[in-house]
Each structure stands twice: as C-alpha cells, then as structure tokens.
Amino acid sequence: MMKFRRMKKSTRTSFFTYALVIVAFLVIQILRGTVGIGSLLEGQLIPICAYIVMAVSLNLVVGISGELSLGHAGFMSVGAFAGCSMANALQNVVAAEPVRLVIAILFGALMAALAGFLIGIPVLRLNGDYLAIVTLAFGEIIKTIVTNLYVGVDGNGLQASFVNDNTKLAEGGIALIKGPMGVSNAARISSFVAGFLLVMLTLIIVFNLVNSRAGRAIMATRDNRIAAESVGISVTKYKLMAFTVSAALAGAAGTLYGCSQITFAANKFDFNTSILILVFVVLGGLGNMWGSVIAAAALTILPEALRQFSDYRMLVYAIVLILVMLATNSPAIRSFFIRIFRREKDEDGPSRSMKKEAAK
Numbered sequence: 001m002m003k004f005r006r007m008k009k010s011t012r013t014s015f016f017t018y019a020l021v022i023v024a025f026l027v028i029q030i031l032r033g034t035v036g037i038g039s040l041l042e043g044q045l046i047p048i049c050a051y052i053v054m055a056v057s058l059n060l061v062v063g064i065s066g067e068l069s070l071g072h073a074g075f076m077s078v079g080a081f082a083g084c085s086m087a088n089a090l091q092n093v094v095a096a097e098p099v100r101l102v103i104a105i106l107f108g109a110l111m112a113a114l115a116g117f118l119i120g121i122p123v124l125r126l127n128g129d130y131l132a133i134v135t136l137a138f139g140e141i142i143k144t145i146v147t148n149l150y151v152g153v154d155g156n157g158l159q160a161s162f163v164n165d166n167t168k169l170a171e172g173g174i175a176l177i178k179g180p181m182g183v184s185n186a187a188r189i190s191s192f193v194a195g196f197l198l199v200m201l202t203l204i205i206v207f208n209l210v211n212s213r214a215g216r217a218i219m220a221t222r223d224n225r226i227a228a229e230s231v232g233i234s235v236t237k238y239k240l241m242a243f244t245v246s247a248a249l250a251g252a253a254g255t256l257y258g259c260s261q262i263t264f265a266a267n268k269f270d271f272n273t274s275i276l277i278l279v280f281v282v283l284g285g286l287g288n289m290w291g292s293v294i295a296a297a298a299l300t301i302l303p304e305a306l307r308q309f310s311d312y313r314m315l316v317y318a319i320v321l322i323l324v325m326l327a328t329n330s331p332a333i334r335s336f337f338i339r340i341f342r343r344e345k346d347e348d349g350p351s352r353s354m355k356k357e358a359a360k
Helices: 002-006 009-033 038-065 072-089 097-123 129-147 192-210 213-223 225-230 235-258 271-284 289-305 307-328 331-359
Strands: 149-154 157-162 174-178
Touching: 009 192, 009 289, 038 072, 038 192, 038 213, 038 235, 038 271, 038 289, 072 097, 072 129, 072 174, 072 235, 072 271, 097 129, 097 192, 097 235, 129 149, 129 271, 192 213, 192 235, 192 289, 213 225, 213 235, 225 235, 271 289, 289 307
Parallel strands: none
Antiparallel strands: 149 157, 149 174
16 A cells, blocks of 8 residues: 555656446446346447547547547447448458458558548648648548448459449358448457457557657647747647547447447548547546546436436436536635545544654
8 A cells, every 4th residue: 555655756657547447347247247238228338448448549639638529439339340340341351350350450440540640631720620620620520531431342352432432342242331221240259358458458549648748748739839839849740640549449449339239321420520539528627538438328327327317317417417517616615625635634644654663
C-alpha cells in the first residue's frame, strides 16, 4: 500500500483503470459460468467493449489534445467495413476464427489510421468550431461513400463499383460490401474475451502515449499553442499523432463491433453515434480515461435496461444525463468529496506516525 501511494498520480490512475477493467471482466465471466447474466446484458457485452474503446480513443483527441471531433463514427465505419470485408475474404483461407479476427482488427485499424492521417493533415490546421464542422462533414462523406460502394472478390481478384452494382462475380465469389445493404458476415467471430483484450490494449496504448514525452507535448499544445510553438514544439505533428492513434483505435473498435453482427449498414455509424461517443467522454470527464470506461459501459446498458418504460425510456435517459452533468460540474459536490478525502487523509496521518514511533 505504501509503495502504491508513493507512485506518481498518473501511474496510480493507470493501475486503477487496469484493475477496474480486469475485475469487471472476471466478475462477468464468473457470473456467466454460474448463475448467468441474462440475455439483455449478454447481447451488450461486445458493444460495450467497442464503445469503451471508442470513448477512450475520442478522449485522446478531445480531452488530451483539446480538439473537438464530431466525426469519430466515420473512423469506426472505416474499420468496420474494411475489417469485416477482410474477415469474409479470408473465411476460406484462415479457418481459425480468433486468427481471422486478429487479422481483421489489424487491417481495420490500419485503414482507419490511414484515413485519420489523410484527413488530419489539412483538418488539424483548423481550430475550434471549424475543426468540428469539418470532422462532422468527414463522417457524413464516409457514410455516403460506403452506402454507394459495392465490393466483391472471386477467383479473378477484387472487383468494385460505385452507385450501381456492376460486379460480376464468378461462381464461388463473395460479395464483401453490398451498397445500402452493407456487410453480411458469414459468422460472428467477435467474442467478449477479444473485446476485453482490445480494451486493455487500448488503455495501455493511450496511457503510455499520454505519459510519454509526446503526450506531454500534446498537452502543451492544448494548454497554450503559442507557448508550445515558441519552444520548438510542432503543434500540427503532435496533434496529428493523437488524431491518427485515435482513428486507429476507433477502426479496431469498429471491426470488433462489425464482426459481432450478422449484418450492418453504414447508417449505423451516423452523426448520432458520434454524438453518443462524445457524451461518454464528457460525462466521464475530459482527459479521464477510467471515467470514459465507466460512462461508456453504464450508458450503453441504461437505454436497454429502460426499454420496459416504453415511451418514457428516452425521457428517463435524458434526466439521468442531466443529473450526472449537474453532479460532476457542481462546485458544492466537488468540495464535499474533497473535504471527505482530506478528513480521511488527516485521520490516516497520525496513525502512520504512531506506527513509525512504535517501530522505533
């Protein structure tokens, strides 16, 4: 315990977040193997993991880099369609589903990172509302392109067409993307274990980046752009780094989510999804990764848990969001918890000194 208290605050936060995710995973696995968790929660496990990865990755841009992005669902869409297309194309080549899923996630993350890099080069030279508008437009452009895209593969190789389905697949060919019908997976290859591993990998990547020299440079550009430039920090370089990493993680989350569905279309990754992920980040706290984990998990389950209230479901959901925002932004509530923390610290102080005297 003493060694834990001597650690830096950032290190303690990292270990606390890792422990939080591991304990939650173990509890759910134990419940699944014994009394069960119910069909409602069972069906939400993989989407919860995907949304946690999305929230943590967006927090890297909004909370750490200080840029408002409203097109994060676009990167999720790129990863979902690219990764699931790769998984379907490899179904006759790679028999092991876990291996196929890993390849699909890597490919989806790579394609999303490439999209993030290409979009970020011109976009990150903008600030404030202009950046938000451009990223919003990017998400809508991606949705429109995918809705009109037809891709298939057969013995003659890859075939693609736009607007109209002009792919003439030979016998045994596989239609990877079917325009407005989206993607139809041959099998659901995503699993809760894979989602847990992706969440842990995401947290490790984000925490190591934030606590590194590059992370400190990213936060310096967020706090004072002019001061950062004056000491030789390339603002565009470090913001592009955060933006690309965030896009890659969103692409991996998209692949995980897409491979858990029998079929999905581009409309799933619209503006509302981007706003939903932003709500997770804001409610969890800007720059607070463990808060994003809790908010994403809770707010993914809450709408389904409130489904029994029928017409009042979204009203109750909105009231809960308002109450959480008031609680997290109230100075009185924050000062209350600060007083409790200081009181516990003062009570622990004399006990530690008495133990030291006793040891002497």
